[in-house]
Amino acid sequence: MDIRLSSAKGRWVILTTVLGSSMAMLDSTVVNVALPHIGASLNADLAVLQWTVNAYMLTLAGLILLGGSLGDRYGRRRVFVLGVVWFALGSLLCGIAPNAGVLIIARALQGVGGALLVPGSLAIIQASFHPEDRARAVGLWSGLGGVGAAIGPFLGGWLVDGPGWRWVFLINVPLAAVCVPVALRHVPETRDPAAHGRFDMLGAALGAATLALITYALIGRAIWAGPAGVLVAAVFVRVERRRSDPMLPLSIFRSRLFTAVNAVTLCVYAAFGGFFFLTTLQLQVVAGYSALRAGAALLPTTVLMLLLSARSGALAERIGPRIPLTVGPLLCAAGMLLMLRVGEHAAYLTDVLPALVVMGMGMVSLVAPLTATVLGSVDTARAGLASGINNAAARAAGLLAVAALPLLAGMGPEAYRSATEFGHTFRRAMPMCAGVLVLGALIAWSTVRTPRPAAGPVEAGAGAGAERIVGAGAGAVEAGAGAGSGSGSGVVAEAEGRRPECRVNCGLAAPPLEPRAVGGTGFGAAGGPGPDTGTDPGPGPGPGPGPGPGPGPGGGAGR
Secondary structure (H helix, E strand, C coil), rough: CCEECHHHHHHHHHHHHHHHHHHHHHHHHHHHHHHHHHHHHCCCCCCHHHHHHHHHHHHHHHHHHHHHHHHHHHCHHHHHHHHHHHHHHHHHHHHHHHHHHHHHHHHHHCCCCCHHHHHHHHHHHHHHHHHHHHHHHHHHHHHHHHHHHHHHHHHHHHHCCCCCHHHHHCCHHHHHHHHHHHHHHHCCCCCCCCCCCCCCCHHHHHHHHHHHHHHHHHHHCCCCHHHHHHHHHHHHHHHHCCCCCCCHHHHHHHHHHHHHHHHHHHHHHHHHHHHHHHHHHHHHCCCCHHHHHHHHHHHHHHHHHHHHHHHHHHHHHHHHHHHHHHHHHHHHHHHHHCCCCCCCCCCCHHHHHHHHHHHHHHHHHHHHHHHHHHHHHHCHHHHHHHHHHHHHHHHHHHHHHHHHHHHHHHCCCHHCCCCCHHHHHHHCCCCHHHHHHHHHHHHHHHHHCCCCCCCCCCCCCCCCCCCCCCCCCCCCCCCCCCCCCCCCCCEEEEHCCCCCCCCCCCCCCCCCCCCCHHHCCCCCCCCCCCCCCCCCCCCCCCCCCCCCCCCCCCCCCCC
16 A cells, blocks of 8 residues: 555544554553452452453453454454444443452453554554654654653553543543444455465463463462473473464574673563552552642653654664663662652652652663664564564563562462551661562673674565565654654664664553564464565565564553
């Protein structure tokens, strides 16, 4: 397709994709502020609150790896619309859930919808727009999505204190009611005619089962589930090693830099996941903040990322990733230790804000360079695959942290109902999060080096239909252009032989997608060219694994 961004159809496509993906991005940040009210309303213990967060993350992390491949095969608009409808139905069920069990099941259904619509929205942009406008369209999509993720806690708090916690979920229903008819009327259908091969459904099932069993062992404290999870993980590795079309090609970990940066990612996003889960509870349960005030209190971290990540990414390009990936986690660790000052009747300006500003500066320092280093640690043809794996690692880390941290800190089932008990366990948990970040900083300092510039032909199976524009993040710009959209720059033309860059994002739950991570058939389906523009699969050589789809923000949307 060659839709121009300035055309009416182009604006409709942007509106539709932003509206759809924003539901998932908002969901990753609005739910935490509602947790105390959910617990009180449903008479639920702490484990239910953990599952309310993790049920969504489980299905999202486990299935998002296949979302882009499904769109390539069956139609990107079709899969996107299916994801929006599925997400809306899950949200409706969350909003009317009569008990905790129904809420947890509904959250898992939401994750399935998110796994379809998040990669689908970016794939539609990649496939629909003229090559000259594609990078600016990605910039608008990710920039507006970053803003949505940033205002999520504030919006969630306003809804909880106003119409009630159920509207944190029900708000998605009218958004979907607008998004679906607009998509069907204005978004063109595209698919990859070269997409073929088998989907690695067994790999996806084993990966999700591994996370589910380990999570259950930590939250439910079921002794048998831990060894079972390890056993299933071993089977998963064996299956992926033997398949010709694996969801997770283990050969990519031969890159020492890629492996090291993913280890840093695990540390960083485990700490982030535990921090944001517990801090929203601490502000409400111990400090006595309302849901609205607690949500607004967290805004400095995301605002700083939106405003300063572009400059941080540019600085990292000049001095290399080692220093930012070392200093960033240390600043975040310092911010988490400063949160120990937040107790009963904590003053925002003197107790809460300094900690969040220090942590926000640490996030600014590390998140965008982290993503750029991941993309630069492998051949350019595998950048999409690398992005997907890194995003999945971040989501899995946050998932496991939410499951493990309350157990390690000694939180009882009713801890969040007592300011005294929760405050004591929070003071034990924050040093743990800080320690994980220090470990990440040590790994970065000892193993991370500047990626070597790469050029050369695209690997077999990578295709060439959409390889010219390869950036990601809020503020992506057209390759070779001087001015960007959103809040920064970061797209590089692969034709120029340079590494893909990702300077800007608002990745609280996970790093952003690299656009090619959602447009190929190699990540979970064998053969065929890689990402394409929907009408021309590209002259890439013969069958082979392309970069394929990967997961999106956190938390997850996002961010």
